[in-house]
Amino acid sequence: MQILQILSSPRGAASYSNQLANGLVEKLVAANPGSQVTVRDLTNQPFPHLEEVHLQSFFTPAEGRSPEQQAAVRHSDEAIAELMAADIVVVGAPLYNFGIASTLKAWIDHIARAGITFRYTAAGPEGLVKGKKVYVAMSSGGVYSAGPMAAYDFVVPYLKSVFAFVGMTDVTVVRVEGTSIPELQAAALPKALRPATYPCKKVDQEDAKGIWRA
Ligand SMILES: Cc1cc2nc3c(=O)[nH]c(=O)nc-3n(C[C@H](O)[C@H](O)[C@H](O)COP(=O)(O)O)c2cc1C
Numbered sequence: 001m002q003i004l005q006i007l008s009s010p011r012g013a014a015s016y017s018n019q020l021a022n023g024l025v026e027k028l029v030a031a032n033p034g035s036q037v038t039v040r041d042l043t044n045q046p047f048p049h050l051e052e053v054h055l056q057s058f059f060t061p062a063e064g065r066s067p068e069q070q071a072a073v074r075h076s077d078e079a080i081a082e083l084m085a086a087d088i089v090v091v092g093a094p095l096y097n098f099g100i101a102s103t104l105k106a107w108i109d110h111i112a113r114a115g116i117t118f119r120y121t122a123a124g125p126e127g128l129v130k131g132k133k134v135y136v137a138m139s140s141g142g143v144y145s146a147g148p149m150a151a152y153d154f155v156v157p158y159l160k161s162v163f164a165f166v167g168m169t170d171v172t173v174v175r176v177e178g179t180s181i182p183e184l185q186a187a188a189l190p191k192a193l194r195p196a197t198y199p200c201k202k203v204d205q206e207d208a209k210g211i212w213r214a
Contacts, residue, residue: 001035003028004086008104009094009139010043016176016189017139021092023193024135024174028088038082042103047075047110049102058113076110083111088133089168091159095140099154108162117166127167134163134171137192141180 005025009015029035048054057065057073065073083089093100111117111129118127136159144153160171176192178184 001028001032001087002085003032003035003037003088003090004082005037005039005090005092006104006107007039007041007043007092008101008107009092010101010103011094012043015092015094015139016179017092017094017137019189020139020174020176020192021090021135021137023189024090024137028090028135032088035088038086040079040082040107042101042107046103047079047106049106050109054110076113079107079110080113080116083117083129083132086132088135090135090137092137093139093155093159095138095144095153095155098152100158112162112166125165127165127169129167132168132170134168136171136173137176138173139176139179141178143177143181143184145175145177 003025005021007015007018007021009017012018025037029037051072053068053072054076057069058076060069091104093104096102099105114120117129118125120126136156138155140153140155142149144150144155156173160173163169163171174192176188178188
């Protein structure tokens with residue numbers, strides 16, 4: 001199996017989403033001996049925000065691209081090649097201001113390419129990144145899987161929507177949540193990783209009482 005691990009927390013080893021993603025990858029490798037893991041840490045290897053030259057490069061056929069456009073499209077081509085080569089994709093996603101980190105959004109902007117990872121057909125849009133299993137390793141200071149803050153989680157609906165749009169419809173979300181809530185913090189990561197809750201974490205209703213505290 002080829003496993004692509006995308007990390008978007010800048011907090012390195014202290015990050016809950018990084019630790020959760022690492023834990024999921026360990027389990028996946030144990031279950032699939034001989035797997036190869038490619039790690040893309042978006043903090044150390046950031047993708048540029050889309051500028052005009054990137055858009056021009058996306059919409060110009062390869063043979064007609066200027067040297068500047070050829071350089072600009074390389075990030076996207078590399079990211080798409082890594083994605084296409086993967087059987088399993090594990091995405092670490094901290095919740096920032098109710099959404100994903102901007103580094104992860106930049107990666108998504110580089111992998112969603114018309115004619116390459118999706119196309120428009122007479123029947124509507126068709127995703128071209130097929131046959132992948134995706135795990136989202138999400139971390140949040142508060143509790144968003146249920147309860148009063150659930151409507152403020154734009155991470156899971158967004159990631160599921162955009163991944164499905166490019167063809168990745170098999171998405172499992174595992175959450176380490178309540179990392180800013182003292183009474184939930186210590187158990188949050190072990191709970192997300194415990195075998196009984198992996199890969200589909202069952203959410204305890206009592207956890208839902210927490211809200212994010214800075
Ligand atoms: C810039 C920033 C924005 C955040 N926004 C939210 C938020 O909207 N809701 C929330 O519950 N936690 C929020 N948090 C807390 C993080 O989700 C929490 O600390 C999480 O554990 C971070 O992921 P990491 O441990 O993988 O770095 C925010 C943290 C930062 C640094």
